[in-house]
Amino acid sequence: MVTIPxxxxxxxxxxxxxxxxxxxQHYGRExxxxxxxxxxxxxxxxxIDTYPVTNGExxxxxxxxxxxxxxxxxxxGLVYGASYWExxxxxCWRRPAGPGDSVQDRLDHPVxxxxxxxxxxxxxxxxxxxxTEAEWEYAAHGPQWRCWPWGAEWxxxxxxxxxxxxxxAISDFAAWRSWWARRRAEHGETPATTPVGAFSPTGDSPFGxxxxxxxxxxxxxxxxxxxxxxxxxxxxxxxxxxxxxxxRGGSWKDFRFxxxxxxxxxxxxxxxxxxxxxxxxxxxxLGSSPCAFS
Amino acid sequence: MATVxxxxxxxxxxxxxxxxxxxxxxxDTVGGALDWLTEAHPQFAARVYTGQGRLAxxxxxxxxxxxxxxxxxxxxxxSGDARxxxxxxxxxx
Numbered sequence: 542m543v544t545i546p547x548x549x550x551x552x553x554x555x556x557x558x559x560x561x562x563x564x565x566q567h568y569g570r571e572x573x574x575x576x577x578x579x580x581x582x583x584x585x586x587x588x589i590d591t592y593p594v595t596n597g598e599x600x601x602x603x604x605x606x607x608x609x610x611x612x613x614x615x616x617x618g619l620v621y622g623a624s625y626w627e628x629x630x631x632x633c634w635r636r637p638a639g640p641g642d643s644v645q646d647r648l649d650h651p652v653x654x655x656x657x658x659x660x661x662x663x664x665x666x667x668x669x670x671x672x673t674e675a676e677w678e679y680a681a682h683g684p685q686w687r688c689w690p691w692g693a694e695w696x697x698x699x700x701x702x703x704x705x706x707x708x709x710a711i712s713d714f715a716a717w718r719s720w721w722a723r724r725r726a727e728h729g730e731t732p733a734t735t736p737v738g739a740f741s742p743t744g745d746s747p748f749g750x751x752x753x754x755x756x757x758x759x760x761x762x763x764x765x766x767x768x769x770x771x772x773x774x775x776x777x778x779x780x781x782x783x784x785x786x787x788x789r790g791g792s793w794k795d796f797r798f799x800x801x802x803x804x805x806x807x808x809x810x811x812x813x814x815x816x817x818x819x820x821x822x823x824x825x826x827l828g829s830s831p832c833a834f835s
Numbered sequence: 836m837a838t839v840x841x842x843x844x845x846x847x848x849x850x851x852x853x854x855x856x857x858x859x860x861x862x863d864t865v866g867g868a869l870d871w872l873t874e875a876h877p878q879f880a881a882r883v884y885t886g887q888g889r890l891a892x893x894x895x896x897x898x899x900x901x902x903x904x905x906x907x908x909x910x911x912x913x914s915g916d917a918r919x920x921x922x923x924x925x926x927x928x
Contacts, residue, residue: 568845568849572846572927625882626893627885627886714849775845776842776920777842777920777926780842780897780900795928804927804928806925806926807925808924808925809895809924809925811924812924814925
């Protein structure tokens with residue numbers, strides 16, 4: 542784990558960033574508006590996993606506890622098919638693409654197909670917790686806000702997202718679909734996760750935390766709320782507030798704009814897919830009394 | 836027969852290729868209203884229904900403040916002026 546020092550940090554995106562973002566990709570600003578307003582937040586010292594939880598680590602957890610994920614219990618998991626999401630029979634963290642797939646040769650890749658409760662169960666077993674949304678974002682951009690963990694400029698080899706695999710910029714859904722069709726034809730529906738840390742140190746955050754942009758999107762401990770009650774947001778986000786949990790970081794299947802440090806994703810806690818995982822955090826000092834009596 | 840107003844995610848306008856205008860219909864049930872929506876805008880069908888015609892797990896539909904899965908699902912009756920909010924199970928990004 543990496544220790545992140547206490548600080549008061551900028552959380553969310555600036556007006557300038559939001560305007561720039563709107564001009565370079567296909568979604569309207571209202572789709573990202575929930576990143577606004579940028580505001581300061583006090584974050585206490587904490588520790589965060591250097592990497593997302595891997596298949597190997599989740600295997601150890603299930604062997605120790607007998608835990609079965611929600612996807613395993615219901616018998617299917619969400620996989621993106623030829624044209625949209627599909628409820629794939631047999632898909633789960635052990636078989637991310639469904640029958641015929643296996644994580645046995647990908648034990649160092651991040652686990653996927655875990656719902657929020659599955660992530661919480663692992664964290665409790667590991668003696669840790671999920672990071673809050675503010676902790677996650679602070680760990681990603683450091684004391685000074687930046688667009689991506691490594692800085693303000695996008696470049697090849699920085700993160701595992703769709704543009705890494707396509708080799709070209711993706712700025713709209715048509716380009717993304719073209720990439721996915723090629724990817725699916727060549728590799729099937731096995732998620733394009735990579736071994737944790739594969740993009741280190743190039744893609745690391747200022748604190749040396751890896752895979753905060755892409756690879757897998759990550760659950761946080763925070764219930765989704767809007768940053769400013771007096772601001773106008775898309776009604777869909779208003780409905781998600783108080784019901785959904787916050788996911789951060791984007792995944793291997795997202796555009797570079799979807800793996801920014803302040804990108805927010807509101808997710809139903811029962812949802813899981815072949816692109817969603819998590820990492821853990823912990824309070825500090827680890828395992829010691831909060832009081833010093835001598 | 837209820838008068839139904841749909842609220843859909845902002846990015847669905849991008850999917851539809853532009854402004855959608857008002858999404859209003861008359862329907863007796865949530866399923867009837869969603870059938871109207873997906874017939875008027877076929878590109879939304881895969882975002883609402885599975886290939887087997889069930890309400891997809893990647894979408895949540897709210898009647899007022901209530902999730903229809905906690906009511907009668909697609910058979911949930913509608914009356915008066917009803918507002919259906921369509922919220923992807925993963926929204927944003």
